[in-house]
Ligand SMILES: CC(C)[C@H](C(=O)O)[C@@H](O)C(=O)O
């Protein structure tokens with residue numbers, strides 16, 4: 280029996296509505312499989328937790344998470360309760376950083392039955408590998424002077440180690456996919472970090488002679504996500520560029536509510552964290568409107584991570600069968616509730 | 632007689648095909664107007680110029696440009712000839728910086744007759760005000776160590792002066808449009824420059840109580856350009872964010888070939904520069920495929936800049952009449968050449 284201990288952090292807002300969906304689906308899959316079991320331990324860390332305790336998680340929060348096989352997170356942040364820089368840097372980004380989850384993987388793929396905002400979308404199926412530990416998100420910088428002379432400086436740190444790690448990860452993945460890696464750059468405008476990024480990309484690519492490559496400036500690349508997303512296989516991007524591209528990727532899929540993500544600890548020292556791309560969406564809380572597919576697809580990425588590739592593929596098939604059958608939430612044009620969509624997916628899994 | 636002396640820099644690639652279109656259109660408009668004249672002086676500065684002379688422009692190039700009323704530029708850069716960091720920083724960005732063209736204005740609007748890649752685009756009409764002098768494009772940074780310990784650092788400088796200038800510019804424009812300014816931020820992830828950006832935005836907005844505002848993180852905002860572009864009026868963005876947003880803006884318009892831009896010197900010390908968003912597109916040179924609309928719409932922005940608002944509006948009308956009549960280049964689904972589209976626009980202007 281392969282037993283997986285998962286730390287669940289529903290977090291804020293709709294996280295509480297979709298994390299249970301994901302858990303139920305994973306339990307159903309384990310039942311079907313037989314030799315697999317998931318045990319979920321829930322942690323209440325969130326903006327509400329902050330209001331009560333003055334921090335987003337306890338001081339030993341990371342120690343509590345460390346023994347788990349993975350973290351299953353909903354969404355963090357609610358501007359009505361706590362400023363973002365506190366909620367996100369005290370929980371989401373803290374876990375990403377401290378647990379060395381240096382890669383953020385985010386697929387964008389047209390699901391059958393889901394209407395894209397694009398007029399005639401070809402069948403795109405791309406995967407963004409986002410460097411997740413440094414770059415434009417390096418929290419180094421400061422301000423000087425006051426009034427009209429005030430200047431703020433933000434430093435972006437790009438280390439060869441982290442840059443190369445993200446790129447090698449991308450090339451390895453491309454080897455199992457369509458053998459193509461696109462590098463997101465902006466070396467024509469950002470003249471220290473991005474030429475360095477380009478150099479490392481060129482070097483790493485020589486180790487993968489069978490993988491095709493190209494480089495696109497982030498402005499053009501974001502536009503190509505709209506006009507020709509089918510062109511891309513794996514895209515490797517810096518922290519910020521990956522962030523932007525994957526929201527555009529979610530948009531062309533039809534809704535941010537279906538986009539999944541995985542924060543991968545590549546050295547195996549700490550658990551990886553699985554969280555959908557969407558936020559806590561306080562405006563739709565309690566209405567049954569939250570799309571559970573993002574969280575459930577994220578569960579599929581967790582299955583992949585544990586080597587359960589076949590189960591993962593089955594789950595994605597069932598998600599697509601469900602959307603094809605028109606069982607969908609309002610954000611993608613359906614009339615069904617979070618629960619109805621979840622139940623349909625579970626029902627279909629059980630009848631496999 | 633209002634005589635305007637324009638420095639034309641066709642630059643590279645299709646710049647040589649579309650700048651003449653823009654010039655012809657402006658001359659036609661001047662003839663119609665009667666009291667207006669354009670005189671164009673052409674400068675051969677480009678990658679080819681570099682290959683011959685070892686620099687993108689002569690040492691006194693800026694002095695040569697300074698007396699002109701405006702600069703009308705095609706496109707700069709051709710990777711087959713000269714690396715981007717040389718061609719762009721030696722000509723395009725050099726002019727933007729040295730002539731204190733601190734604002735880059737770029738509209739995105741659905742032209743009648745042009746098919747957007749979006750499925751059911753509502754009538755969007757937005758204007759990005761891009762800070763054009765600093766931010767992520769500050770060329771400050773460097774590298775340290777070699778091999779696996781190598782680290783590159785890029786500094787982004789945000790001064791209150793430049794930030795506030797871009798924002799005030801955006802608010803002033805919004806006052807003449809639909810009274811709404813959106814700030815592009817990323818203060819949840821980039822924690823020195825962007826919270827500063829937010830603070831300045833909040834302060835500046837108090838001076839414009841009748842203008843509505845909102846702030847969107849760049850990732851969500853880029854996605855909204857795809858899903859709900861009609862939501863936006865004026866958007867104020869940093870150098871990089873503005874760059875990315877305007878390429879997505881061009882994409883949803885149907886082609887980067889139609890997107891116009893203006894680099895504005897706000898203090899009146901130097902000429903402003905008008906250049907379309909598209910690049911030099913070496914792959915389509917000499918085939919008559921280049922879309923002249925980007926350059927001609929850019930000419931319209933130049934007319935606006937010289938206070939010829941009515942003429943500018945007429946020109947945009949004629950552009951739309953032409954696209955509505957199906958006289959278009961291949962990039963927007965037509966069958967006509969650069970010359971045919973240009974001639975049609977001129978013909979329609981003459982029969983006004
Ligand atoms: C060519 C490049 C440096 C430039 C920029 O990023 O400013 C271009 O993309 C633009 O938007 O005008």
Ligand SMILES: CC(C)[C@H](C(=O)O)[C@@H](O)C(=O)O
Pocket residue numbers: 367522556819820850
């Ligand atoms: C909430 C925010 C800090 C975060 C990020 O930019 O990383 C989010 O946008 C994401 O993509 O997970």
